[in-house]
Amino acid sequence: MSKFWVILSHTYLSKLKSKAFIISTIISLLFVVAVANVQSIIDLFADDEVEQIAVIDESNTLFVPLSTNVEAATDDFELVEFNGTEEEGKEAVINEEYKALLVTTLNDKRLPEASYYANDISDSGNQIQLEQQVQQLKIALATGYSGIDEQELMEINAPVTFQVTALDETAKTEEELNQARGIVYVMLFLLYITVMSYGQLIMTDVANEKSSRVMELLVSSAPAVTHMFAKILGIALLGLTQVGSIIIVGFILIKSKQEEYMGGIFEYLGFQDISPAVYIYAIVFFLLGYLVYATIAAMLGSLVSRVEDAGQMMLPLIFLIMIAFFIAMFGLEAPDSTIVKVTSFIPFFSPMIMFMRVGMLDIPTWEVILSIGILALSILLFAYIGAKVYKGGVLLYGRSSSLKDFKKALALSKKDS
Amino acid sequence: MTLVLNQVTKRFGKDTAVNHLSLKIPEKEMFGFLGGNGAGKTTTFRMILGLLDITEGEISWNGEPINYSKSHLIGYLPEERGLYPKLTVKDQIIYLGKLRGMRKKEIVSELESWLERFKVPEYMNKRVEELSKGNQQKIQFISAVIHKPKLLILDEPFSGLDPVNVEMLKRAVIDLKEQGTSIVFSSHRMEHVEELCEHLCILHKGNPVVQGSLRDIKRSFGKKNLIIHADFELDFLGDESGVVQYKKVAEGCELQIENEDVSQQIFSMLQGKGFIRKFELEEPSLNDIFIEKVGAKYE
Numbered sequence: 001m002s003k004f005w006v007i008l009s010h011t012y013l014s015k016l017k018s019k020a021f022i023i024s025t026i027i028s029l030l031f032v033v034a035v036a037n038v039q040s041i042i043d044l045f046a047d048d049e050v051e052q053i054a055v056i057d058e059s060n061t062l063f064v065p066l067s068t069n070v071e072a073a074t075d076d077f078e079l080v081e082f083n084g085t086e087e088e089g090k091e092a093v094i095n096e097e098y099k100a101l102l103v104t105t106l107n108d109k110r111l112p113e114a115s116y117y118a119n120d121i122s123d124s125g126n127q128i129q130l131e132q133q134v135q136q137l138k139i140a141l142a143t144g145y146s147g148i149d150e151q152e153l154m155e156i157n158a159p160v161t162f163q164v165t166a167l168d169e170t171a172k173t174e175e176e177l178n179q180a181r182g183i184v185y186v187m188l189f190l191l192y193i194t195v196m197s198y199g200q201l202i203m204t205d206v207a208n209e210k211s212s213r214v215m216e217l218l219v220s221s222a223p224a225v226t227h228m229f230a231k232i233l234g235i236a237l238l239g240l241t242q243v244g245s246i247i248i249v250g251f252i253l254i255k256s257k258q259e260e261y262m263g264g265i266f267e268y269l270g271f272q273d274i275s276p277a278v279y280i281y282a283i284v285f286f287l288l289g290y291l292v293y294a295t296i297a298a299m300l301g302s303l304v305s306r307v308e309d310a311g312q313m314m315l316p317l318i319f320l321i322m323i324a325f326f327i328a329m330f331g332l333e334a335p336d337s338t339i340v341k342v343t344s345f346i347p348f349f350s351p352m353i354m355f356m357r358v359g360m361l362d363i364p365t366w367e368v369i370l371s372i373g374i375l376a377l378s379i380l381l382f383a384y385i386g387a388k389v390y391k392g393g394v395l396l397y398g399r400s401s402s403l404k405d406f407k408k409a410l411a412l413s414k415k416d417s
Numbered sequence: 418m419t420l421v422l423n424q425v426t427k428r429f430g431k432d433t434a435v436n437h438l439s440l441k442i443p444e445k446e447m448f449g450f451l452g453g454n455g456a457g458k459t460t461t462f463r464m465i466l467g468l469l470d471i472t473e474g475e476i477s478w479n480g481e482p483i484n485y486s487k488s489h490l491i492g493y494l495p496e497e498r499g500l501y502p503k504l505t506v507k508d509q510i511i512y513l514g515k516l517r518g519m520r521k522k523e524i525v526s527e528l529e530s531w532l533e534r535f536k537v538p539e540y541m542n543k544r545v546e547e548l549s550k551g552n553q554q555k556i557q558f559i560s561a562v563i564h565k566p567k568l569l570i571l572d573e574p575f576s577g578l579d580p581v582n583v584e585m586l587k588r589a590v591i592d593l594k595e596q597g598t599s600i601v602f603s604s605h606r607m608e609h610v611e612e613l614c615e616h617l618c619i620l621h622k623g624n625p626v627v628q629g630s631l632r633d634i635k636r637s638f639g640k641k642n643l644i645i646h647a648d649f650e651l652d653f654l655g656d657e658s659g660v661v662q663y664k665k666v667a668e669g670c671e672l673q674i675e676n677e678d679v680s681q682q683i684f685s686m687l688q689g690k691g692f693i694r695k696f697e698l699e700e701p702s703l704n705d706i707f708i709e710k711v712g713a714k715y716e
Contacts, residue, residue, distance in 0.1 A: 003485075006515045014504070213499025217560065220466045220495075221488045221516040391468075 003222040004230045011205070011234030016241065025242050029249050036253035050075065051099040053126065054082035054089050059106040062137065066104070069133050077126055090117055102130060110145070112138050180278070180359035181332055187282050187359075188328050188352055190243070191289050195321045198239045198290070199297040200314055202232060206301030207310040224391035228302075229383070232294045239290075281358050281368070288375045289351025293317060295379060299386035324349040328356050335360040345371050347378035385410075418444045418479050418567050418599060420465070425474035427460055427623075434460040436623040437474070442601060442616070447594050449614035450603035451707060456620040458603040459496050462570050465601070466493060478568065489518035492566030496573045496603075498557050502546035506532075506556055509545060510563060517564040524563060531559045535585060551578050558586060562593060569593060571602035575609055587613065607703040617703075619710055626710045635700050642705070643672040643680050646695035647687070654683065669695070673705070 015021055034041065057063040067079040077099060082089050089101040100118035107113050114134050116127055143153050209215045218227055300313040327349060331340040335357055344354040344367075354371040357363055388410055420442040427435040435457040442448045450458045463469040465476055467483055476483060483491070501509055507528065514524035532538045535555045545553055554577060562569060574590070575583045590613065594600055604610055610617055611631065618628040627634055640661060645651060646669035654672060655663035659679035664671045674680060680698050687693060 003516055006512070010512050010515075014508075209501075212502055213495070213497040214501055215499065216468070216495045216497065217493065217499055217513065218516070220468060220491075220493045221485075221513070223485050 004226050007218075007222060007227055007230035008234040008237070011231050012237050015201070015205075015235065015238050021238070021242070025245060028242070028246050032246055032250050033253065036250065051077040051126070052080050053077050053100045053102055053130070054092060054098040055079045055102045055104060056082050056084070056086060056089055057104050059104060059112070062104045062106070062112050065140075066133060066137055069136065070130070073133065074129055076129070093117055093119060100126065104134070111141060177360060183278060183282065184328070184332060184356045184359045187286065187355055188325060191286055191352055192321060192325050194239055194243070194286075194290055195293040196318065198235050199293050199317055199321075200310075201238075202235050202294055202297045203301035203310045203314055204307055205231065205235070206298055207304045207307045210302065210304070211306045219391065225383070225387040228295075228298050228387060228390050232291070232298055236290060236294065278359055281355055284372065285351045285355040288372065288379065292347055292351070292375065292379050292382060293321065295382045295386050299382070299389050302386075302390040320348045324352045328352040331356050332360070345374055347375050350375050420478045420568060420599060420601070421476070422461075422465070423475050423477075425461070425464060425476060426472050427457075427464060427469065428472045433623050435464070435620075436625075438618075438620075438623075438625050439474075440618060440625075440628070442599055444599050445594060445597050446616060447590070447600045447602070447614045449610035449617035450601065450620060451605065451607065451610055451617060451703070452603070452620035453605065453711060455622070457623040458620060459572055460623075461620070462493075462572055462601070462603070465570060466491065488516075489564055490567040492517075492561040492564065492569040492598075494558060494561040494569075494571045494574055498550075498553060500545045500553060500557060500560070503544060505542050505544055506540050506548075507542055509556070510560055513560045514563050517566075519564050527563050528559065531563070534589070535559075551582055554578055555582070555586070558589070562589075565596075565598075567598060569598050569600045571600065573604060574602055575604065575606065583609075607707055611703045619707060621711045627706065631703075634706065635703075638701050638706050638709075639676055640701055640705075640709075641674055641677060641680065642699040642701055643674050643683065644695060644697045644699060645669045645672070645683075645687070645693065647691060647693045649691035657683065657686075673701075 055063055055066070063079070063081055067081075070077070070079050079102070080098070082092070082098075082101070084092075086101075086103060089098075089103070092098050093101045096119070100116060103115045103117070105113050112134055114130070116130065118127070121127060140153075148156075209218065297314075297317060300317065301310060304310050304313055324343075327340065327343050331337070331353060334340065340353060340357065343349040344357050350371045354368065358368055392410060420440070422438055422440040425435060425438045426433065438457075438461065440448070450461065452458050460469065464471050465483065467485070478487070481487075504512070507525070510528050511521055511524050514527075515521070519527075528541070529538070532540060537552060537555065540548060540552065540556070545556060548556065558574065561571070571590070575586060578586065587609070590600060590602075602610075602613075614631060616628075616630050617634070619626045629637075645654075651670045652665070654660060654670060657679075659675045659682065660672050661675060662673035672683075674683075677698065684696065687696075
């Protein structure tokens with residue numbers, strides 16, 4: 001077994017068995033299960049009883065059409081005719097026999113008016129629904145008086161036809177854009193979270209080996225570059241395990257509740273029919289994005305002597321990924337702007353932003369290839385510098401963690417002429 | 418399997434850490450590096466291991482440069498002890514052993530016999546952070562020798578150990594040497610080097626001050642120690658020609674003399690002066706040589 005695999009599997013297995021990993025995975029899985037069952041959980045707490053709202057109909061004509069409409073519109077409450085005075089009605093509401101009291105009258109133009117009484121009016125749901133129903137009743141009555149028939153009324157109320165068409169033939173349709181937006185969202189969050197958590201993991205792991213001084217032993221048995229990349233990939237594998245287990249559990253849950261969810265949030269996110277090219281781009285940009293940040297994290301981790309200092313070193317990395325994230329978010333609304341175009345070629349930002357452009361716009365292939373090329377080259381460059389710094393950095397112990405150390409580490413590994 | 422350092426120099430910027438060091442360490446030899454703090458011992462070891470690049474000169478082992486393809490033949494005990502605190506002794510050694518090209522099965526059986534030898538078989542499944550410093554040192558030592566290296570580099574192997582454990586480790590080092598391992602070790606404890614090494618090198622601020630076989634070094638040093646215990650006053654010896662140093666002790670005096678002949682002059686001088694209980698001519702200790710060579714440089 002080559003040393004690369006020894007280090008990779010050690011990194012992977014020792015982390016996999018660690019309490020922190022197991023606990024965080026279990027918590028994430030519980031969260032996924034909870035989200036998938038959110039409807040059932042809400043139902044669990046909701047009472048099944050249909051609330052009753054008392055109605056005193058002073059006009060004697062409004063109750064029947066109103067209660068029919070309410071019955072058609074909602075299951076949340078029903079209307080009950082109340083035979084008594086208004087005072088008695090209010091009394092009944094205070095005694096919680098009814099949820100609320102509605103008093104309906106016809107004014108001098110023979111149009112309906114209503115007063116709503118409830119113990120508290122913070123729960124505005126019922127109130128708004130009732131108001132709408134009364135409004136509709138009013139429109140129906142008013143149009144009836146002025147001689148407009150039902151057919152005409154429906155035409156008046158029908159929503160306007162407003163079609164959006166892109167003239168550029170290759171531009172994405174509105175539907176495609178929504179789909180792209182969905183997968184871009186998911187990808188952005190995934191990359192953001194991955195870099196934040198696993199980048200941190202790499203950095204603390206390297207710092208840990210340095211502070212326990214085991215590093216000198218390690219680099220004496222295997223080259224620093226091998227060590228660095230085995231570590232980066234070992235932790236990537238760990239991330240895949242964690243994210244993968246969450247996705248698998250999520251997928252199974254969704255499958256089992258397909259009818260419940262299909263066409264809901266998934267349609268909104270545009271997961272139903274996306275072209276395979278977008279998936280391939282997603283994977284390519286995700287992996288490259290992870291690699292570029294992971295390489296820098298490992299390099300920075302090799303510069304600190306103590307685990308406590310690792311957080312400090314993480315800061316620049318967090319800033320970079322945050323900037324990328326915000327530009328990408330901004331770009332979702334304005335994918336054509338110059339800043340988006342420019343940053344989609346800058347290595348730190350391109351995994352997120354170029355992917356967003358690919359998803360949202362129809363851009364020439366050479367631009368994508370150029371961006372991927374720049375990204376890949378800069379990964380190689382960072383790997384080269386990283387390995388140099390790593391080799392020197394692991395032998396460098398000191399309190400400070402600054403640019404000076406960076407230079408010192410480089411000098412340590414460099415051949416003096 | 419001879420390790421050769423040829424005019425090796427290491428500079429960090431303007432500082433010279435090791436200056437034109439040339440050595441030859443034959444197979445089955447134990448070679449000692451002596452030197453104060455910052456003398457360049459650890460730097461030299463790191464260059465031998467390839468952790469640091471050499472500024473000038475070259476290092477070869479068996480005529481070939483040392484690189485990672487030979488790491489399974491090399492064992493290293495770094496000066497700064499380092500093990501994973503959270504891992505068990507077993508997992509730790511398995512990982513480090515695999516990195517030296519061993520199989521898990523071999524590692525476990527080797528580890529068992531080493532733990533047995535160091536009388537700590539119960540540590541197999543203990544986490545390193547639970548062990549005392551001295552016992553961690555034993556584990557560190559096992560990690561350096563588990564793969565039966567042909568070249569073993571020990572940087573201050575005995576520091577922080579109690580005398581019983583020092584003996585135990587010394588015994589292990591000697592056995593390894595007899596099995597054919599070339600051993601290079603550094604120490605600032607003269608008696609360890611004196612006891613274990615045939616050849617040695619004293620480094621001072623990167624410069625090799627003295628080097629060669631222990632016997633030759635002592636012989637060429639010339640000066641001898643003379644110990645006299647007598648019932649009468651010996652102070653007058655301090656002014657004799659040929660006496661380099663005079664030190665009064667409770668029972669008499671200890672002299673450092675220029676050469677053997679001086680002892681004969683003193684011997685005849687003392688005739689008839691009174692009762693002499695002890696008159697002993699001694700080889701200089703490494704400590705004397707070290708202080709003389711390195712101490713002189715301080716002035």
